Each structure stands twice: as C-alpha cells, then as structure tokens.
Amino acid sequence: MKYKWYEPYLFIAPGTIILLLVFFYPVVRLFRDSLMAPRGNEMVLVGLSNFRYLFSDDVFRMAIANNAKLLLSVPIMVVLALFLAILLFEQIRGWQFYRTTLFLPYLLSITVVGVIFGYMFQYRGVVNTLLQGIGLGTLAKDWLGKSEYALWVVMIVIIWKEVGFGVVLFLARLMSVQEELFEAARLDGANWLQLQWYITIPQLKSVIEFFTVISVFTMLSWVFNYIYVMTNGGPGNATMVTELYIYLMGFRYRMMHIASATSVLLVGITIVFILLQNRILGEEGAYA
Amino acid sequence: MAVKSQVGERATAGESVRLKARRWAWLAFCELVMIISAVVALFPIYFMVVTSFKTQKEYIADRWGLPARITFDNYVAAFAGKAFGQWFLNSTILTVVSVLLVSLCAGLAAYALARMDFIGRRLLGNLNISLMIVPPVVMLVPLFLLMVELKLVNTYASAILIYVGLMMPFSTYLLTNFFKTIPQDIVDAAYMDGCSNLGIFWRIMLPLSGPAFFTLIVVNAMWVWNELLIALVFLQDNALKTLMVGLTVFKSRYNLNIPVTMAGLVVATVPIVALYLASQKSFIRGLTAGAVK
Numbered sequence: 001m002k003y004k005w006y007e008p009y010l011f012i013a014p015g016t017i018i019l020l021l022v023f024f025y026p027v028v029r030l031f032r033d034s035l036m037a038p039r040g041n042e043m044v045l046v047g048l049s050n051f052r053y054l055f056s057d058d059v060f061r062m063a064i065a066n067n068a069k070l071l072l073s074v075p076i077m078v079v080l081a082l083f084l085a086i087l088l089f090e091q092i093r094g095w096q097f098y099r100t101t102l103f104l105p106y107l108l109s110i111t112v113v114g115v116i117f118g119y120m121f122q123y124r125g126v127v128n129t130l131l132q133g134i135g136l137g138t139l140a141k142d143w144l145g146k147s148e149y150a151l152w153v154v155m156i157v158i159i160w161k162e163v164g165f166g167v168v169l170f171l172a173r174l175m176s177v178q179e180e181l182f183e184a185a186r187l188d189g190a191n192w193l194q195l196q197w198y199i200t201i202p203q204l205k206s207v208i209e210f211f212t213v214i215s216v217f218t219m220l221s222w223v224f225n226y227i228y229v230m231t232n233g234g235p236g237n238a239t240m241v242t243e244l245y246i247y248l249m250g251f252r253y254r255m256m257h258i259a260s261a262t263s264v265l266l267v268g269i270t271i272v273f274i275l276l277q278n279r280i281l282g283e284e285g286a287y288a
Numbered sequence: 289m290a291v292k293s294q295v296g297e298r299a300t301a302g303e304s305v306r307l308k309a310r311r312w313a314w315l316a317f318c319e320l321v322m323i324i325s326a327v328v329a330l331f332p333i334y335f336m337v338v339t340s341f342k343t344q345k346e347y348i349a350d351r352w353g354l355p356a357r358i359t360f361d362n363y364v365a366a367f368a369g370k371a372f373g374q375w376f377l378n379s380t381i382l383t384v385v386s387v388l389l390v391s392l393c394a395g396l397a398a399y400a401l402a403r404m405d406f407i408g409r410r411l412l413g414n415l416n417i418s419l420m421i422v423p424p425v426v427m428l429v430p431l432f433l434l435m436v437e438l439k440l441v442n443t444y445a446s447a448i449l450i451y452v453g454l455m456m457p458f459s460t461y462l463l464t465n466f467f468k469t470i471p472q473d474i475v476d477a478a479y480m481d482g483c484s485n486l487g488i489f490w491r492i493m494l495p496l497s498g499p500a501f502f503t504l505i506v507v508n509a510m511w512v513w514n515e516l517l518i519a520l521v522f523l524q525d526n527a528l529k530t531l532m533v534g535l536t537v538f539k540s541r542y543n544l545n546i547p548v549t550m551a552g553l554v555v556a557t558v559p560i561v562a563l564y565l566a567s568q569k570s571f572i573r574g575l576t577a578g579a580v581k
Contacts, residue, residue: 003404003485011400011485012412015393015456022453023419026430033430084325087318094322101326103572104333107564109514111532112553115539116332119546126335126351164329168572192314221423225516229536243425243517250429251521263426270421 027267033260043257050261060262062237063245066151070219070241073155078212080159081166082204086196088167089174099171103164110161114229117157118144147238150231154239158226162218166211173207174200213277220273221266242266336557340550347547362551366538372552374527375534382444382519382530383512386451387505390459393452395501398463399489403475413464419457424450425517432521442525450518455508466500467493503570510560510571531556 037046054060084102088095105113120126121143128140143153177199185199201208224243231239233248242262250259339347340362342355366372400406401413431450432441440446470493478488494501519530529537538552564571 005406007485008400008404008406008409011404011489012397015397015460016412018393018449018453019416019419019456021434022427022431022450022456023422025434026427027422029430029433030426033433084321087321090315090318092315092318092322098322098326100568102329105329107510107560108333108557109516109532109560111514111516111535112336112557113332115535115549115553116336118539119549120332120335124351129351160328160332172572217421217423221425224425228516228520229539243423246425246428247517247521250432256429256433259429263429266423266426270423270426274418274421 030260030263030267033257034264037257050257051265053258054261054265059237059240060245063240063242066239066241067220067223069151070155070158070223071216073159074212074215074219077159077163077166077215078208081163081170081211082201082208084163084167085170085174086200088171099168102167105161106164106168108161110225111229113157113161114226117153117160118230121153144231145235147235150235150239154223154226154230157230158218158223162215166215169207169211170204173204177203216273216277217270220269336550336553339547340554342547344545344547362547363555365545365548366551366555371526371529372534372538372555375529375531376555378444378523378528379513379531382447382451383509385444386448386455386512387508389448390452390455390508391501391505394456394459394463394504395494395497396489397456397460398467399485399493401460401464402467403488403493404485416457416460420461424454428517428521435522441522442528444523444528446522447518450522451512451515454518455511459504459508462504463497463500466497470496499570502567503573506563506567506571509563513560 033043034050035045035047036043037050038044088098092098122128123140123142123145125143127143128137131137131139141149144150181199181203182195185195190198221243223241224247227233227239227241227244228247233240233244243266246259246262246266249255249262335352338352338354341358341360343359343361346355401409401416435441435446438446440449474492474496475488478492483491514532515530516532516536519533523529523533535549535552535556539549
C-alpha cells in the first residue's frame, strides 16, 4: 500500500457528499413525504391515500397514458436511424455533410426547438403555408391547439430532434465492422436485405440496444422541456405527461404530497423498466 | 464453340451493364433520401435564422422566403431592456462554475475508483452507474424543500449544487474508465519519486487525461446551458433567470413579434454550435461513451 487506508475516502468525499445531498436525501425524503399530507398546519402520516388520490385523478391517468403513447415513437426512431445510417454507409457523395446535418438538431436546446416548432405549427405558421403551397390547404389546422393532434405533433418534434443521435451512433459502429464480413456474405450471393438482416443488424446489436434503452427512458421521464415549451400540457390536458404533472402539482397547485407520491411512482416505473431491460438484454457486465 | 463463347461474353457484358445501372439507381435513391432528410433536418434551423433577419411585416407577407434586405433590428430589440443580457450572463456563470466544479469532484472520485482499493469501491461504482438513469424531475420537490430549509432558493448556489450532483454519475463513470487506461508504470515511477496521491492526480492524471476532460467539459457545458427544469424552479427571481427560462418568457412577451423571438433563439444557440464545431470529434466520443464497452 502506498497510501493510508483513509486516503481513498478523502478523494471520494466531495463528490459523495454532493451525491448524498442531490440524490439520496431527496429519494429518502420522497418516500416519507409520499405517505404524508397536510392537516391544518402540520404534515401527518396518511398511509397510501395520496396514491389513492392519484389513481382516481383523470389528469394523472391521462399523463401516464400519454407517456405510454410517446413510447410508440421508440421503434419508429430506431428503424429510421438504422435506415439512414445504412444508407449513409453506402458511401454516397457528401455522406459526411449529411451526417453533420442530421446531427445538428440533436445539438439544439429543446427550448429553442420547442419555440421554433411552436411557431411553425401555428395556424398561420409555415407548415400550413407549405401545405397550401402544394395544394393541400384543406389539411391546414391549428396543429398544437387541437387535442387530437397535439401529442402526435410533439412526438414528431421529438423524433426530429433525437434521431440524429442514433444515426451517428449506428454509423460509427458500422464503420468499425470488418469489410470482410460484408464481402463474404456478398460472395455467398446475399442480396441487400439479407446483408442487412444477417450482418448489419447482428453486428449493431449492442448499439441498437443502447439507443433503444436511452429512447425509452427519454419518453418516460425526459420530455418535460418539449411539453412545457410547446403545449404546457394543453389543450385541456391532451399533452399532460408525468413530469409536467409533478411540476404542476408541486409548484402551481402547492400539493407537494401528491407530487411526491407521483415521483415515487415514477421511480417505481423506472426500476421496472431497468429490470425488464436486464431481463431482456441479459445481465450486462458489472462495474469492476 | 467460338460462337457460343461469344454469346456468353455478350451476356456477361450485358449483365454487368445492368448491374451498373442497378447500382447507379440504388445510389441515386440513397442520395435522394439523404437530400430529403437533410432538408427536413435543416428547415427549422433555416426558418429560425432567416426569420430573425426579417421585419415583422416581411414575415407576415412571406413565412419562409429569404428577406429582401437583412435587418439587425430584431437583435437590437432582443437585447434592449437589459433582461436578455442578464440572462445570458446568468447562463454563462452557471455553466462555467458548475462544469469546473463537477470536473474537479468527479476527477478526484474517479482517481480513487480507478486507482485505489478501498471498502465500498464496487458498491460506489455500481450505485454511480444506476444513478445515471434516475430522472431529475423525481428529486424536484424534495430538493426544493431542502433548498428552502437551507435558504438557498433563488441563489446561484442551489442550481450549481444540483447541476454538479446531476452531472456527477456520468462524469465519474467517463473519467474512471479513462484513468484505468493510464499505464500503472507511470504511476509507480511517481510513487518511487515520493509523489503523493494528490500529486499524482495533479501532475500525472490530469495532464494525461486532457482529451477525456475536454470531452466531458463540452458535453456537460452543453447540458447545463440547455437545462430548463431546475432553472425554472430554483431561479425564479427575474435577475437570476437563465437564458432558457428567459426564452420561454420572451416567447410569451413577443408572441406577436416572432422575428424578435427568433433573434433571441439564435443568440442562445450560437455558443452551443460554436462549442460543437470547435470540438466535434471529442463531443461525439463523449456522447457515445456509454455505448462502447
């Protein structure tokens, strides 16, 4: 040993103290607060009644349903990113330009993206102008102001912004696949589709899994910015999601105990998805 | 015989022409798809930039054409009234301070995790990884109550502390992996020269980990600059608002003057795009760090 036993602890101390404050204290307090509610000026234990309130609240059910609907965009995003990466890998002219271009949306802040698309999808916005330009003026509508369309528009914006990350990931992995693998398959008379199915997809398995997992967690608990900026949950509660529900309960309606219970549920859902992921993908190598 | 082989040759020649034609058609198809995708990816950005140089009148007359004459009035209007400059400054302060702090804290922790042996090392490493998935929104309410008790709401300190905490897991993970790749011989040699662990960290690990720190700083800086939720809750005072929160205020204030809002968006975007262009390679390496094992 070239150091005293306590030395490692000095190294990890600053970071660990911050982690305790920012992660552990809040999570512990969360579980306690979710079982309490204000009675007069005091907080008292109320058991599971906050959760009962939640499940009887239509707005909360709407939020959960919308998060579930957003999950539908995950397969679309994965397939689209894979398709674009494969086409770019054909070494077409200017592929580097296309790669940078497709990645650009991923760099922009969600706030900026949300404001731009908010204006583009207005009734007098550029989307409707373009529709009129190609003779489809009858389709023009207030996209984010109609509860039938708002969530789907948000979904399109999320795909627009996040798909480029998948393309860059997949392309980077594709470029490290040995050329001989493709050559051998071609010599065996594999056609293009077979080539993708038997070589590309198995070779890309780990990055496809990674991108899928990231996207699932994005749709479950990282869509607040999009919703807050574009629709703020409206019209009505048509685009309410769990995160916005927590924010509104905690900071607008001052029902922090309900917000805490919702957070506990979101932690629970996250854990379920992590377990599912481990189950489906097999235990990944532990931290050594 | 001769005739037969000639026919055969002609057939192969014809086939290769057909193959070439098919290859050409395929490439043309790929190119077409890419052009369409590029237009879709770029159009909103084009729309933002072009609109920011138009007058309100021009925007109403033509939603997406190029302006007849470039005007900078929208940028002047955006910065008028002081608030915008203040927001920009706030975002800069938060980004610089929290990114420097997390680099230091994560660097120290990563050094111990990668290079030292202690009870709880594996546990800390595994916990650290699982923390990467915890959504920040979950901690929002208890953190707010905590900050109220510490009297830190509406101070830079609250947001900085939370940002550092939220960036810690990924930063520690990335640096630990990098530190492990530094040859033990160098470290041993330094021990022989009587260097302390802190000395090794400062004089050997940090200088040798330039690329990893650079990547980390770029990725983290972009994240803090673009963050909305924490800033919204913990920095409500108008003088403390960040640029991202400010933009949402801006949007409602200038709702009828879209070109001014767009100018604000461009100003908020330029630092990020500049940072990206200056560090393209290491940025992508950092983002994909979780995917490669």
